[in-house]
Amino acid sequence: MPSKVLFSILLLLGAIVSAQARDVTFLSTSDSHYRQEDHPQGSHNALNVATIEAMNGIAQLSWPEKLGGGSIATPRGVLALGDLIDNGDSAVGGRQLSAEQYAFFEKDFGLTGKDGRLHYPVYDGWGNHDGPPVGKEKNGFSMQAKLLARNKVRGEQKLATNFSPNGLHYSWDWDDVHFVQLNLYPADQQDAGIKYNPVWHDPQLALAFLKQDLADKVGNSGRPVVLMSHCGFDTDWWSKADWKRAYDVAKAYNVILYIYGHTGTGLRAWAPEGETKKWDCLNDGQTDKGFFVIQLTDDRIRAAYRIKSDLKVSKDEKTKAARFNWEGQWEWKFLFDRKLVAPAAK
Numbered sequence: 109m110p111s112k113v114l115f116s117i118l119l120l121l122g123a124i125v126s127a128q129a130r131d132v133t134f135l136s137t138s139d140s141h142y143r144q145e146d147h148p149q150g151s152h153n154a155l156n157v158a159t160i161e162a163m164n165g166i167a168q169l170s171w172p173e174k175l176g177g178g179s180i181a182t183p184r185g186v187l188a189l190g191d192l193i194d195n196g197d198s199a200v201g202g203r204q205l206s207a208e209q210y211a212f213f214e215k216d217f218g219l220t221g222k223d224g225r226l227h228y229p230v231y232d233g234w235g236n237h238d239g240p241p242v243g244k245e246k247n248g249f250s251m252q253a254k255l256l257a258r259n260k261v262r263g264e265q266k267l268a269t270n271f272s273p274n275g276l277h278y279s280w281d282w283d284d285v286h287f288v289q290l291n292l293y294p295a296d297q298q299d300a301g302i303k304y305n306p307v308w309h310d311p312q313l314a315l316a317f318l319k320q321d322l323a324d325k326v327g328n329s330g331r332p333v334v335l336m337s338h339c340g341f342d343t344d345w346w347s348k349a350d351w352k353r354a355y356d357v358a359k360a361y362n363v364i365l366y367i368y369g370h371t372g373t374g375l376r377a378w379a380p381e382g383e384t385k386k387w388d389c390l391n392d393g394q395t396d397k398g399f400f401v402i403q404l405t406d407d408r409i410r411a412a413y414r415i416k417s418d419l420k421v422s423k424d425e426k427t428k429a430a431r432f433n434w435e436g437q438w439e440w441k442f443l444f445d446r447k448l449v450a451p452a453a454k
Contacts, residue, residue: 129405129406130283130284130285130332130404130405130406131181131283131403131404131405132184132282132283132285132403132404132405133180133181133182133183133184133401133402133403133404134183134184134185134186134187134282134402135163135166135183135185135186135187135228135399135400135401135402136186136187136189136336136367136390136392136399136400136402137159137186137187137188137189137369137392137393137394137395137398137399137400138187138188138189138190138191138235138338138368138369138370138392138393138394138395139189139190139191139235139369139370139393139394139395140156140188140191140192140193140213140216140217140394140395140396141191141192141193141194141237141394141395141396142156142192142193142194142209142210142212142213142216143193143194143195143209143212144205144208144209147194147429148427148428148429149428149429149430150424150429150430150431150432152396152430152432153212153216154432155395155396155397155416155419155432155434156212156216156395156396157216157225158416158434158436159395159396159397159398159399159416160216160217160225160226161225162398162399162414162438163183163186163226163227163228163399164225164226164227166180166183166401166414167179167180167181167182167183171401171403171410171412172412172440172443174443175410175412175443175445176410176445180401180403181403182228183228183401184228184229184282185221185228185229185230185231185267185282186217186226186228186229186230186231186399187230187231187232187289187336187367187392188217188230188231188232188233188395189232189233189235189336189337189338189367189368189369189392190232190233190234190235190236190237190238190291190292190337190338190339190369190370191235191236191237191238191338191369191370192210192213192217192232192234192235192237192238192251193206193209193210193212193213193237193238193251194209194237195209195237196234196237196238196239196240196245196251196308197239197240197245197246197247197249197251198247199247199248199249204247204248204249206239206247206249206251207249210249210251210254214254217230217232218230219258219261219262220261220265220267229265229267231262231267231268231280231287231289232255232258232289233255233277233289233290233291233292233336233337233338234251234252234255234291234292234338235292235338235339235369235370236292236305236308236309236338236339236370238251238252239251239252239308240252240307240308240310241307241310241312242256244307252276255276256275256276259271259275259276259278260275262278267280268280268289269281269325270321270324270325272313272314272316272317272321273313273317274312274313276291276312276314277289277290277291277312277313277314277317277318277321279321279325281325283404284331284332285331285332285333285334285364285404286322286325286326286331286332286333286334287333287334287336288318288321288322288333288334288335288336289336289337290311290314290317290318290335290336290337291311291312291314291337291338292309292310292311292312292314292337292338292339292346293311293314293337293338293339293343293346293350293354294311294314294315294318294335294337294350294354294357295311295314295315295346295350295353295354296311296313296314296315296316297310297311297312297313298310298311298345299345299346299347299349299350301347302345302347304345305345309345314337315353315354315357318335318354318357318358319357322357322358322361326361326362330362330450330451331362332362332364332404332448333358333361333362333363333364334363334364334365334366334367334404335358335363335365335366335367336366336367336368337368338368338369338370339368339369339370339371340366340368340369340370340371340389340391341366341376341378341389342371342391343370343371348380351380352380355379355380355383355387359383359385362450362451363387364388364404364409364448365387365388365389365390365402365409366378366387366388366389366390367389367390367392367400368389368390368391368392369391369392369393369394370391371391372391372393373391373392373393373394373397373398373413373415373441373442374391374393374442375388375389375390375391375442375444376389376391377389388409388444388446390402390411390442390444392413393413393415396416396419396432397415397416397419398413398414398415398416398438398441399413399414400412400413400414400442401413401414404448405448406448406450407447407448407449408445408446408447408448409444409445409446409448410443410444410445410446411442411443411444411445412440412441412442412443412444413440413441413442414438414439414440415438415439415440415441416434416437416438417435417437417438417439418434418435418437419432419433419434420432420433420434421433
């Protein structure tokens, strides 16, 4: 075989291998809790804006040295895991407070990366603050109706490729990694033993979607799976029995991360009692504080939380409104690094 032909074949093979190599960088945050500017408890919208500006500039930074350093790649998108606004069904004297809060979220986060402050597509879901199912709101504004409309655009823009029959839950792929947005938490309905706000806490068939989506889109491929919801395995009204049901649906698949918000920020490994295969969980905290940067390669996960340094919150003694004091500095926290071993396809 002529050397030029052989060289061309080698280049082609190299290009194919390069194209197949996994390298996915993305960001995750939750609990932005947008408020109207005159909210009686104060507004942290300006801190959310500062976080979004930091997200936009993240590719100018390097990974922490403890995680090996190196440039951070431009993110594929941003996960926004619920409690997008603070009061999901609120009006006073005909003033639509929820709509005002949503307008701030929409202006800052946008949707496609071209229609808001944020420079990347956003993959949002609802949390327990975002209001009840469509049709059960009392004040004329439905956050979930907005999310349904956003999901329609996601489908049209090919930002997501599979949607639940009710249009609420969705999934997509970055490289060979499968991502599933499960909104509040992956159950079909609130556990019968839980009585706390069953209307707002209706997960609306998220578990049924997860089961069908994994069967249809992942199957026996062994591809990596990233699951996300607002609540994690530390939320009492998403019960332990529900946690196990969710685990059982996905345990046969290669779940490499579970990302959630609601309860704070940190890292944990979790599995139901009696199970040996634990899921690595990232609790991604409040947008006003920061966001996780996450990279998935063929053989590695690394993640770090970009957090505002010395952010201090105090309350006015008379009005109880929050006061925020921050001098503009950032630091890294909650460093995570794990090797990935690809399971054999079944």
